Amino acid sequence: MAINWTWEWDPFREFERLQEELDRLFEWVSPFRTLRGEEVYPKINVGETENEVLVYIFAPGMDPSKVDLSLEGNILSVSGERQAEEALGVEEVRPEKYVRRERFSGRFSRVISLPESVDPAEVNAEYRNGIIMVRIGKKAERRGRKIEVKAA
Amino acid sequence: MAERKEIARREESPPEARRRRRAMVPAVDVYETEEGVILAADMPGVGPDSLDLRIEDNVLYLRGQIKEVPGEEVRPDYVEVRSREYFRAFTLGPEFDQEKIEASIKHGVLRVFIPKLETEKPKKIEIKVAS
Structure with a gap:
């Protein structure tokens, strides 16, 4: 060697x-x-800034019109259905032709609780490259505030 | 005035470097047709310009980067996806035509079609009925 x-x-x-x-x-x-080796679908990341809570839902291969997203108080629910075989682009899918099958297929539903500071009135969601990004504003009284230190 | 010595900065602390290197393994489906093999890979966050697909020595390499990641100002509360990179490799058999591979990515799902060489495609054998 x-x-x-x-x-x-x-x-x-x-x-x-x-x-x-x-x-x-x-x-x-x-x-x-x-x-069985399947991944949880969809995976979720949550983060926050001073004024907003950001939720990233990793949901590749979805038709955005078939995703149900709702926010009740600070509880965010996401559900829908994904047909994994649609991505193959084959007219008739025959199960015995699979050599490997790992991608999630079927109905899914996930519920997560967000920080209590979220304001359900200020929500928008966007689907890009397979990630649903949800931005939720924080209630005015719960936003971070800078406190000035005055010189005596 | 005392002479000041520049302290050389360490390039990167090991855990930080490791976190950056560690890539996720995308889930894939592989489906065989008479014409070739179709591979579908879940790579959410990857777009056409952050995807790197290449063949080297009969190995197909899938690499991708999540394009939009939160900035420094975002404090993580709950994290299931910890990396911004995907990586997976597949060895191709000699029956495939590496020159004619087609790939596209939509809504974070990569689809690769790897055609079989003409000589490798199944041929239909006709059975004649003796009358």
């Missing part, structure tokens, strides 16, 4: 590599994947 002597051996890099491999393993058995 040829060894490249110019390569500097870094023992910490070896730990990192071990950690990376474990990371990948845990990714595979993550709670966002069922035992």
Whole structure:
């Protein structure tokens, strides 16, 4: 086996590599994947700024008109149906022709609670590249406020 | 005045670098037809300009980046998607025509069609009925 002597051996890099491999393993058995190997659909990220709460719903391959999105108080629900086989572009899909089948197909429904500061009156949602991005304003009294420190 | 020494900044702390390198594995469907193989991959957030599809030594590489990610001002509350990159690779058999691969991406779903070489397509054998 040829060894490249110019390569500097870094023992910490070896730990990192071990950690990376474990990371990948845990990714595979993550709670966002069922035992059959299907991923939870759709995955959701939530973040907030001073004035808004932002929700990213990772829902690739959807017809936006077939997504039901609702906000009641601070409870956001998203449901709908995805036919995974539509993406194949085949007229008649025959199950025995699948070599591998991992993508989620069927009805889905997820409910998440958002920070209580959200104002249900100020919502807009947009679908781009398979991500539904929901922006919700915060109630005026719950917005971050800068407090000025006065010199005595 | 005392002489000030510039302290060389470490390029990047290892966990940070690792987080950046770690890519997600997109879920795929692979479907076989008489003409070839269709591959569909879920890569939400990836558009035509942030997708990198290439073939090297009979391996098809899928790479993609989530284009729009929240800025510094967004504080994460709840996170299920922790990376902004996708990566997966597939080895192609010799029966495929690598020159004629077609790909398109819509609503975050990549569709790749890998045609079989003409000589590899199934041929129908006619059975004559002896009268």
